[in-house]
Amino acid sequence: MSSFAPPVQRLITELGRLPGIGGRTAQRLAFHLLRASEEDALALAEAIKEVKARIGLCEVCFNLSDGPRCRICSDERRDAGLVCVVEEPSDIIPIERTHEFHGRYHVLGGALSPIDGIDPEDLRIAELYTRVTPPADAPQDEHPTPIREVVLATNPTTTGEATALHIAAHLREQAPQVTVTRLASGLPVGADLEYADELTLGRALSGRRALS
Template sequence: MFYPEPIAKLIDAFSRLPGVGPKTAGRLAFHVLRMKEDDVLDFAKSLVSVKRNLHYCSVCCNITDVDPCRVCQDKSRDASVICVVQEPKDLVALERMKEFNGYYHVLHGAISPMEGIGPDEIRIAELLKRLGDDTVQELILAMNPNVEGEATTMYISRLVKPFGLRVTRIAHGLPVGGDLEYADEVTLSKALEGRRELS
């Protein structure tokens, strides 16, 4: 089947997004075709605005429209604790909880030799610069519980040992309401490792 060039280009553009296959790209393109012109223009403006108006925070490397970002500007936070996360969306998930009051550092990925991502491709150097003074006392490593997250956690924990910081990691294990039979080996292993005594 052959589409007119504008719709074919739009399908191609959507199919380059992660997790969007050819059929979904086609559905999205035809949805855009049915949208009102004003809505399409607003959508296009939003895409351009994201590219033009967002950059990385000079302190924590989170995406932001102001520098430093709003979290780093907040002087009421505990400067002695930095929580290291892989992606900006991880920071958002932790902030939504409203339990953590320290600062963050966003790596923008994890070490993955299979994908050619080494320590130099993520924001570890920027993290080390932040540890130069005696302000930070604890580093919380909040990487994803997978092979890449584990590799990144181990690498950073060894790297920061000379700083004399307390290095902790978030607990991993089974989610509430989860079934053992559906859990992968890494999750089960972490659940066993993090077991606690019942009182």
């Protein structure tokens, strides 16, 4: 569109590359930034630059972190013997929001998907195994608490399930002392049985629990 000055067009293009932001929305956001005060617009630009400059991955769990270790791995009050395995750093947030989990995490960086060419070597699965069974020559202070339970919290999707089963099989064999659990799958709270899909209802049935 010839009526846009090149810097405006460039901003619309860049905004349009964000996920879920279509052409119209990108245009609306660009005009918002043009109308916004210099200070507000530059605060966003600075926040992007800062996040790219300062945020890396935690050396222990591969969560996002602004230091060598993330806030959860640095928190001595969190149970180091309990590790929750998730696909992405963003999966940690909903779990933290429940306030039900007081252990630590391990971020795989995705899920196994041979069809997309994602094999175990592409994920941080080997690093998980090293955390569970540290090599004999590891310095003692690096692994003060042995891991006693691994909660597999990959998504309840085909690839997430496959990843969980893959890790569970390995741990059962290589680290039989460790309990391996999986997030429960079933009806979401507030759901209506009438409208539940068969797969979810099947899971809810096969995973039924005795009422105490």
